[in-house]
Amino acid sequence: MTLSVEIRHHQGDFSLDVAFAAEGGVTALFGPSGSGKTSILRILGGLIRPDAGRITLAGDPLLDTHRRLCIPAHRRRFGYVFQEPRLFPHLSVRQNLTYGRWFAGRTGGRADMDHILDMLGITHLLERRPGTLSGGEKQRVSIGRALLSSPRLLLMDEPLSALDEARKAEILPYLERLRDELDLPILYVSHSVSEVARLADRVVVLADGRVQAVGSATDTLGNLADASGREAGSVLTGAVSALDPETGLATIGFRGMSLVVPPAHLVAGQRVRVHVPARDVLVATEKPAGISALNIVPGQISKLTGVAGGVVDLAIDCGEETLHARITEVSVGRLELVVGRPVHAIIKTVALERP
Amino acid sequence: MNAWTLSAEEWTAIELSLRVALVATLASLPFGVLIAYVLARGRFWGKSLLNGLVHLPLILPPVVTGYILLILFGRRGPIGAFLDQSLGIVLSFRWTGAALACAVMGFPLMVRSIRLSIEAVDQKLEEAAGTLGASPLFVFLTVTLPLILPGVIAGMILAFAKAMGEFGATITFVSNIPGETQTLSAAIYTFTQVPGGDAGALRLTLIAIAISMTALLVSEWLARLVAKRVQP
Known part of the structure; x- marks a missing residue:
């Protein structure tokens, strides 16, 4: 399953001009703040329409500005995990989790759901209200909600950045399990070397809206010696x-x-x-x-x-x-x-x- | 007859007032939500004009609003004639016309309340619902609408209260016909115009106070109930 991306977009002074491809496994979009990581993810998710570009997943076109094609967000079937959990406050944890399943049709049975809940360690939270959960629990529920919508691709926008070190350490092992147990390509945005090093199979290094390097985590992150100070x-x-x-x-x-x-x-x-x-x-x-x-x-x-x-x-x-x-x-x-x-x-x- | 017993005519006025206010509130609700949504989220030319138009009945003297309704919806008015000939609906001098007048007068209050609650909704939640596969209409029904429910209820109560008290526009548009368009307010007004009508006016005044208080209490209770569901 290949995701191929080609985007040109202007937003105020910022210009984005990138092209890359992502295979199965975890592909990290890595770079400092303002390098365009989140913009790329929002364009992929259909939340922003770029000035020009082409996006295909396994040959299926999602965006092609030449042909005036832009599949809306709700028909892309891309799971999206945001920086903040964005749980629906008027629904219980269970209703939040099953929200996307309505639209996904009858794919994935009961066992599938149990497996995902178990993998994220949220089975005991089902009857609670989002407001009563801790930050880490909320983010795990939001990851579960995205997974249960049976996505073809999972987009994760710094899902750990709003959490403290202890919460990060709590969630990272769950993300590793996702990577290892589900056959789902993941695009993971982060500016943390250690997070990317731990999770990503491939890394796309971004700076100022351009792709600087693409390669394995070992190759790209090991060569960041000059680029990023503390984490080099x-x-x-x-x-x-x-x-x-x-x-x-x-x-x-x-x-x-x-x-x-x-x-x-x-x-x-x-x-x-x-x-x-x-x-x-x-x-x-x-x-x-x-x-x-x-x-x-x-x-x-x-x-x-x-x-x-x-x-x-x-x-x-x-x-x-x-x-x-x-x-x-x-x-x-x-x-x-x-x-x-x-x-x-x-x-x-x-x-x-x-x- | 005891001074505290209501006459049949008075009962009719009360029943008519409640019916007119209820119909006015419910019939204007879908339009209220739609206009509030457009004003809160839409970006289009003439938005301030639409906003001004919606708020006009709040600022204009009610008699003027009633007169405009008479010109537009009267049997010979451009809209009234069309409704009469093609759909057989007559509004002038009918209780339905009173409902229309009340709806128009209460509309700005309803729209204002709903619009404020729509503006308070976190659009990030709607975005998230979209990425989960919900179409814009479904996002509105399953996320936006439940979250704005307290504002919708408050808007409905305001519109209902306005309709119960409406006098100027109603009497101008549909007159003061006992049994057809004579609402509570109009009945009280009539009592004050005849010698010895004080007792009747007082009876209906007490009824009006009771209805308004009940509506207010019910709305408070509903709002609390909904808020508990919506807030985490």
């Missing part, structure tokens, strides 16, 4: 190779290296993505002893890139993976770091806490 780093994809039953610490195996991460309800063999922030990576020229960090990874410097403000981004090849470390120019000079020099990258396990 590497995104590695691996599998859980060992679990310590006593401490709960998990060892994730990557290509030619491994990392120990904090407990996070993982199971052996599970495929996971880990975001290693560049500012949390230390560099040593000799293997340090007597240090608390659990991850000491040998590697070789492959690239030195100067970043503004006396800071250097080091790319370190460890096995077949690349880690990024952000250190000062002073340290680079003192340790005489040059391309090709063998070093150890040191990462505290705590720094790898999953969002």
Whole structure:
């Protein structure tokens, strides 16, 4: 199922000119505020009509301004999860959830509904009123409501941005289950590297209404070193190779290296993505002893890139993976770091806490 | 006959007033909702003109409104003649004409109340309903309408109260015919014009107060009931 998108749109001073394609799985639209992510999603959902463009899903045209075709939002069958839950205050949770099912026809039976409710952990909320739910519960109900309308595609517009860290951590595992258990393409808008790193299979990087890069999460997010300050780093994809039953610490195996991460309800063999922030990576020229960090990874410097403000981004090849470390120019000079020099990258396990 | 017993004519006036007010309120409701929606959401040329037209009966002297109705809906008026010849409907000097006059007089109050509640509806909810597959009409029926219900009820009560008290436009348009167009207000007015009519005027005044109070209490109760359902 391919979604192909080609849009040109002007809104005040802002101009949007993008073209990309999305396959099954989670495609993230990633970029800073004002880069056009939400506008693209609203155009896809049929909530804005662009100046020009063409959108097709599995060959089925939804928008074609040349042919003056624009399928209205209610006939696109795209589920839409907004930043705010937007639950109907006059309906109960159950009525909110079944609202879209009226229009979806008789697709998806009772079992399907039970599965979705169970997956989102909202079965016990059915008889409540939206006003009595917590922020996290509301957002889960709104995700369930979108899913139960039997969409062909799910559009999610920063569904976690209005929630605090604890609520985010509460919902993220449910989103991972959605991705892994439902055969539904998802377009996920976010400006958080860690969220995208954790969920997305493909990433479309946007800036100022243009597509900057398209590719796998590992390729695109790992190369953001220059682009985004605090969250710059590497995104590695691996599998859980060992679990310590006593401490709960998990060892994730990557290509030619491994990392120990904090407990996070993982199971052996599970495929996971880990975001290693560049500012949390230390560099040593000799293997340090007597240090608390659990991850000491040998590697070789492959690239030195100067970043503004006396800071250097080091790319370190460890096995077949690349880690990024952000250190000062002073340290680079003192340790005489040059391309090709063998070093150890040191990462505290705590720094790898999953969002 | 006891001073507190109502005569048959007085009963007729009360019954007629209630019927006229009820019909006026219910018949103007669909138009009220439609015009309120158009004024709240529409963007078109002449919107201020439509708004002014709707509010005109509020500002004009009621006698003027009644006279305009007589010119337009009288048997020889452009609309009245058409209704008479093609549909056989006669409004002038009939109780239906009184209902029309009351509806016109109460219309601005009804539209105002409904319009304010439509403007208060969060359009993001309607957008969400659309993405779930609901057509615009269905969104209106299942999301907008339930959310504006308190405003609709308030508007209906206001229009009903206005219709119960309407005098000037009604008497100008359909006159003061006992049993056909003599409403409560007109009956009280008639009593005050004849010697010894004070007792009758007082009886009907008390009835008018009772009806108005009941309508007000019922509306408060309904509004509270609905608000509890609509608010989280």
